[in-house]
Amino acid sequence: MTDPYSPKSCSPGRPRAFDPDRVLDAALPVFWEKGYEATSLTDLTDAMGINRPSLYAAFGNKEGVFLRVMERYGAQYLDFLERALSQKTAAEVIRAILRGSAKAQTQPGRPPGCLLLSTHLPDDETAQSLRDALMEQRNLAGRALTARLKRAAAEGDLPADVVPETLAGTVTALCRGMAIDAASGATRAQLLEVAAFSANALARRLTQSPG
The missing domain is CATH 1.10.10.60 (Homeodomain-like)
Structure with a gap:
């Protein structure tokens, strides 16, 4: 039946x-x-x-x-982003994003890396809408982080010589690099070390006064 x-x-x-x-x-x-x-x-x-x-x-x-x-x-694997953006300081936001990214890219029982970065679409015109949608999804996190860092700058939480867009692009590039490393065999422990090192380096930069 x-x-x-x-x-x-x-x-x-x-x-x-x-x-x-x-x-x-x-x-x-x-x-x-x-x-x-x-x-x-x-x-x-x-x-x-x-x-x-x-x-x-x-x-x-x-x-x-x-x-x-x-x-x-985006909803399932990048849910850490909203929590990261709610941290009190820019340095804490960056640390949470890098750490969350390292964990998301090494989920047990799932393919390593990032679906949005590993996916290759056809080059013909019929796939343009797909490529546009993929690019939109790829850029969501960067735009959200840029907006949060602009708020941090307005609140005096960033040095005056730090450009929010540049800082957001740096963090995004680090996350994408970790995704490539994860897909190439890097372990969660290794990526967490990379995340911690990068977060510490950026935190030191954010404590420096301009000039």
Whole structure:
């Protein structure tokens, strides 16, 4: 007897009987490990436990699944960012971001590194919307950090000669470098050491007076 609540029991015209977040979580490692172009619809439906009509009805197509996966990734793997930005000082914000990034890029049981940086999209014009969406997701953290550091500058929490955009770009570059290292085999302990060293160096810079 077919289970009416099974994802594969869905058919066109019937309400979805699956949790979208759950099936997106199942699709995420497929894109991460195989890449966008190499991931087929069969790969996705097998991993998500739904049939093609259900996938089309819920997400439109493979591109639609990937767009939702990127959003889900941001919420699931970068949730440390909001907590980091709430720290009291710029130095504490930077330390929390670097440490959180090192941990997020070395989650046990998940691919190392960062999905948003490791994903390669087609070069043709049909993928432009995907590339735009990917770039938007990549830049979210940097923009949020820039805004927080601008506030720190206005509050006198940054030396007058430190440009918030430059400092945010430096931290973002460090996080991206750690993601590459993680994908290349660096351990969590190694990345945490890098994060601590970098945070300490930046903290010393932030205590220096201009001139």
